[in-house]
Amino acid sequence: MNSPLGIGLIGCGSISSTYLDLIPLFQGIRAVAVADLDMERAQKSARTYPVDAVSVEELLARPDVDVIVNLTVPAAHHEVSLRALAAGKHVYSEKPLALTLEDGRSIVAAARKADRHVCAAPDTFLGGAHQQARKALDAGRLGQVTSGTAHIMSSGMEAWHPDPDFFFAPGGGPVLDMGPYYLSALVDLLGPVRHVSARAATPKPLRTIGAGPRKGQQINVRTPTTLHAILEFANGALVTLGASWDVVAHGHSHVELYGETGTMILPDPNFFGGEVRILREGGRQETLSARLHPLAVPNQVHGEQEKANYRGAGLADMAHAIRHGKTPRCGVGFALHVLDIMLAILTSAETGISETLTTSCERPEPLGDRQAADLLDGPQDGGAGNRGRD
Template sequence: MGIVGCGNISAQYLRTLTSADETSVVAVADLDADKAAHAAATYGARAFSVDEIFGVDEIEWILNLTTPAAHEDVSLAAIGQGLSVYNEKPLCATVAAAQRVLEAAHAAGVAVGSAPDTVLGTGLQTARATLASGAIGRPVFATATMAVPGHELWHPAPDFYYAPGGGPLLDMGPYYLTALVTLLGPVAAVYGAASRTRDERIISSGPRKGERIGVAVDSHITAICEHASGALTTLIMSFDAAASQAARIEVHGEEGSMAVPDPNEFHGAVQVHSVGGTWEMVTPSAGYTGAGRGLGLIDIARSADRRTGRASAELGFHVLDVMSSILRSADDGQRRMVSSTCTVPDPVPLTELSYARTGGAGQRA
C-alpha cells in the first residue's frame, strides 16, 4: 500500500502496518515533503509527491490519512488510477462527497474501506459477544459521552477540527457511532441540538503555541438516535468540557447494564451489572488482540478476496449519514430520518495477531 498524509496519526498506522505479515507499506506522500521523507526513512518506505504516489506500480491500496476535507479528492485520484482506498474517519466530509467516491469505486471495480477499526479490538468485540449472550437481556437504551476541552490543548495544528468537516461529532463521533451500530444495529432516525461556546481557540502546544484560530463549526452536539432495533441512544459529543467522569458508553437492557470501554481504543474492560447485583468484569472473549490503527486493512488483507473487510465503506457511509442527519436536525429543529442503513459486520472471534506475540505493533514476530 501507499500512504497519503504523514501527519499526527500516521505514525500509529505505520507502526502497525509495517509490523504485520499481511501488509507492506511501499510508499508515502505528503504535501510537506520533509514529513514524507522522515516517514519513509523511519519505516523503510519510499517518499513521493502526492501526485506521484498514485502511479507507483507495486501499490494496490491507498491509505488516505489526509484531513476530512481532502478525503474526496485523494480518494478519487487513487480510484482514477485503479487503486482501492481506505480512508481515515470520517469516510468523507459530506454525504454527497462519500457518494461520489463510492460511485467512482463501483464504476472502476475497486474497493473502499473506512476507519475507525477500533471496534475490531477485544474491548468492543467482547462487549458485542456479551450482549449477544443475553447477559443484560434485550437492549433498551444506551448513553455515549465524549466531553473534552478541545484538541487545541495537544494538537500542534488543530485548525481542521474547527473548520467545516470538523467539530466533535465528525471528529470523534465515528468511534462512538460505529460502536453503537455494531452493538445495537443501524440508526433509523435522529434528533439533534448543537451550540458553539466561543468563536476562537488558542493553540497550547507546538511551534504555533499561543496562536488564535477561528471556530466555524458547533463545538457541542447532543443527539437522540433511534435504532431500527427499537433501542434509543443519547449521544453527547463536546469540545466544551473541562473534564468528564461519565462512562464512555453504557448499554442498559431489561435484565442488566453493561459498561463498554472507550471506543477510541482497541482494548479495555467490559463490565456487567445485573439487576440487584454488582459490577463484574468480563473476561475478553472476542476481537483481535494486540491491535493498533491499521487493523482494518489487516482485516481486509485476511479476507478471502483481499477486498472486503469489517471496516467497510457501507458501515462508514451509514455512520457519516447518521452524523449528517444529526447536524441537519440541530440546524432546523426537526426529527430526521436516516436514509441509509447497513449490515452489521461479522463478529471477530478471539484472534491473536502475529506481531502481538512480540509485544505489539512496531515489532515484527
C-alpha cells in the same frame, strides 16, 4: 503464502507514524511508499521508516502500491479517495469517509465502477473489548437493549495538536472527529440508526493553539463544539449522545447500554482494549475478560498505563477480504451509514427538526479470537512491550 499487499500512505501528518509503526504487526500488508503535498513531511517519514518518499502522482502510478491509505485532512478525503480509485487502487480512508453524504455516495459509486474496495477507519470496534461486548450482546446476555448513553467529552484538541485548525472548521467538531469511534461501535453492537434529533452550541468563538510552532495563535471556531443528540436505532433502542469540546471534566461512562436483564458499561471506543462490565439487579457485577481476545492484549506503554493499540486492524482485515473474496468489516456501506448519522445530527441541530436517515447497513461480521489472531503477524504474547506509539 501470497506476497503482502503494498500500502501507499497519502498524508504524513500526526497519525501517519502510528500507521507506519503498526502496519508491521499485521499479516498481508507492507508499507512501501508515502506522499504528502508537503514533500518535506514525506521525506521525514522516509528517514524514519523503510518507505520511499514520492509525489502523490508517483505514488498513484506505482505498480507495487495496491492500497492507498488516505491520511489527509478530512476536507481532502473525498478528492484523494476518488483519485486513488481512478488510478485503480483500493482505498482505506481515515475518518470521516467524506464531509457530505453526496461525496460519500460518489465514493461508493466510484468504488463500484472501478471494482475496487473502499474501507474507512475507525477500526477500534474490532478491538478485543468491543468484540467481547458484541459476543455477549449477541448471546443475549442483556436481553433486548432498549436504551443507552454515549459521552464524548473533553476540553478540545487545540492543546496538543500543532495544526488543530481542521478540528474547528466545517467538517471538524466533536461529532465528525470523535463520533466515528462511538457511532461505529454502537452500530456494530446495535445495528443501524433510523432517526436522529439534536441541539448544538458553540460557547467559545476562538481557540488558542497550545503546542508546536504556532503555540499562542488563535483559531476562529466555525463549527459547533457541543452537540447533544437522541439516536433511535432500527431495533427500537434509544441512545443519548453527548459530544462536546467544552467540558473540562465529567463523571460519565463512555458508553452504557441498558438491556432487559442487565446493563453493560463499555470502555472508550477510541481504544482497542479496556474493561467491559455487566451489572445486574441487586448490585451483582461481572467483568468480561477482554484480554482473551488477541486485539485486547496490551502492546504499548503510555506513561504508567499499558494499552492495546492495533490501528491498522481494519486495513489488515481489508487485505484479508481482498485475498479471500470476503466482505471487509470496515466496509464503505458501514462508513457511509456512520457518516449519514453524523450529518443528520449536525443538520437536526441546525434546523431543530428531527432527521430520518436515508442510508442503512448490515452489521459487520464479528471478529472472533481466531479470526483476529489470523490478522496478526506472529503470536501475541501479552508481553510485546512498546511495539509502537500512538
